[in-house]
Amino acid sequence: MNDIILLKQGEIVLKGLNRREFENKLIENVKRRLKPFGTFKVYSIQSTVYVEPLSDCDMDAALEAMSRVFGALSVTRAAACEKDKDAIVKTAAEYLSAEINAAKSFKVESKRSDKRFPMNSIELSQYTGGQLHDLIPHLKPDMHDPELTIHVEIRDLAAYVHGPALPGAGGLPVGTGGRMVTLLSGGIDSPVASHMIAKRGIALIPIHFYSHPYTSVMAKDKVLKLAELLTAYCGRMNVVLVPFTKISEQIRENCTEGLITVIMRRFMLRIAERIASDNRCSAIVTGDNLGQVASQTAEALAVVEESVSMPVFRPLIAFDKNEIVNIAYKIGTYETSILPYEDCCTVFTPKRPKTKPKLDEVLEAEAKLDVEALIDEAMKGIL
Numbered sequence: 465m466n467d468i469i470l471l472k473q474g475e476i477v478l479k480g481l482n483r484r485e486f487e488n489k490l491i492e493n494v495k496r497r498l499k500p501f502g503t504f505k506v507y508s509i510q511s512t513v514y515v516e517p518l519s520d521c522d523m524d525a526a527l528e529a530m531s532r533v534f535g536a537l538s539v540t541r542a543a544a545c546e547k548d549k550d551a552i553v554k555t556a557a558e559y560l561s562a563e564i565n566a567a568k569s570f571k572v573e574s575k576r577s578d579k580r581f582p583m584n585s586i587e588l589s590q591y592t593g594g595q596l597h598d599l600i601p602h603l604k605p606d607m608h609d610p611e612l613t614i615h616v617e618i619r620d621l622a623a624y625v626h627g628p629a630l631p632g633a634g635g636l637p638v639g640t641g642g643r644m645v646t647l648l649s650g651g652i653d654s655p656v657a658s659h660m661i662a663k664r665g666i667a668l669i670p671i672h673f674y675s676h677p678y679t680s681v682m683a684k685d686k687v688l689k690l691a692e693l694l695t696a697y698c699g700r701m702n703v704v705l706v707p708f709t710k711i712s713e714q715i716r717e718n719c720t721e722g723l724i725t726v727i728m729r730r731f732m733l734r735i736a737e738r739i740a741s742d743n744r745c746s747a748i749v750t751g752d753n754l755g756q757v758a759s760q761t762a763e764a765l766a767v768v769e770e771s772v773s774m775p776v777f778r779p780l781i782a783f784d785k786n787e788i789v790n791i792a793y794k795i796g797t798y799e800t801s802i803l804p805y806e807d808c809c810t811v812f813t814p815k816r817p818k819t820k821p822k823l824d825e826v827l828e829a830e831a832k833l834d835v836e837a838l839i840d841e842a843m844k845g846i847l
């Protein structure tokens with residue numbers, strides 16, 4: 465049987481003249497993700513990417529990987545056969561035998577993009593449905609609420625038969641929107657924020673600030689693990705690990721206690737901006753969420769953002785925690801995010817943080833530090 469995976473393109477189909485560029489990127493990303501599962505031929509025709517196995521491939525794993533590639537609206541494993549009505553019936557009965565045995569009712573839905581095929585789609589559905597009902601009498605036709613819908617597609621190269629499609633990851637192919645840095649802290653929020661931005665076609669460079677010995681090696685490993693989990697969607701990423709102990713200590717020793725977190729965030733953004741410029745990135749992404757903690761009031765976010773001139777994107781700004789948690793579950797980062805290792809910010813969090821910090825007082829506090837020298841030193845210590 466000619467087993468194949470079909471990815472239906474999502475938003476790409478709305479693109480105009482540059483559509484080919486998006487399609488090529490999608491194909492490139494698909495090929496890269498398929499590498500561990502065998503040798504495949506990948507090509508795109510009529511808004512669909514075809515993934516054909518050329519060797520003994522792990523098709524289950526390949527299908528799962530394809531459901532995480534941004535740019536596809538749906539993902540389907542299908543059987544290819546000759547464009548002949550009886551070959552289609554035979555293929556449907558064999559390829560979907562497990563689904564057919566489990567279902568009591570069914571219908572056939574056909575799509576004919578090759579108009580040279582002698583039946584129209586209604587005739588083909590009726591023919592295939594009738595023949596299958598004769599072959600498998602327990603399977604009752606039901607046009608309104610069938611347990612199983614069998615799809616038949618007549619395309620350029622062949623006919624394809626498949627059951628229900630899986631939802632694809634949506635969005636745009638990673639890399640089509642350029643590059644950004646993302647601040648990855650090890651909590652629940654920042655992996656979700658990273659995922660959302662990558663979904664818009666952005667390649668990400670994650671940055672993590674660590675504070676040995678206040679934070680453990682395990683905290684750092686947790687962030688590396690989160691980045692690894694995200695690669696299923698975002699593609700390969702190299703995490704930039706920035707030593708943050710000295711900066712945190714200097715802030716704690718010299719600045720008003722209530723402003724510590726806000727000033728730490730300003731340092732993080734400044735360093736992120738440097739890394740972003742060095743790597744031709746266009747913006748900084750964070751997992752900030754309005755009102756979640758003292759450093760995430762509108763006033764605090766404004767003071768933090770003042771430290772850089774690059775745009776700061778906060779995709780989670782208006783989400784409820786449970787909405788964020790639901791996405792974290794879905795993308796598989798939740799279990800790792802809730803592991804108990806401390807983040808550097810938790811260690812240095814003041815007892816009474818200011819929820820409405822003023823820029824003047826923050827600048828005054830920062831004037832006690834050699835900001836540039838601290839940043840240079842941190843940049844030199846990057847792993």
Ligand code: ATP
Nearest residue numbers: 647648649651652653654671672673750751752809
């Ligand atoms: P998260 O769940 O992502 O940790 P949070 O709700 O705990 O977020 P904060 O700890 O206030 O929020 O951090 C806000 C954002 O700042 C994070 O989402 C992340 O983008 C960034 N951030 C915080 N700490 C770090 C860190 N140690 N390294 C990198 N980024 C960080």
Ligand code: MG
Nearest residue numbers: 649651807809
């Ligand atoms: Mg955090």
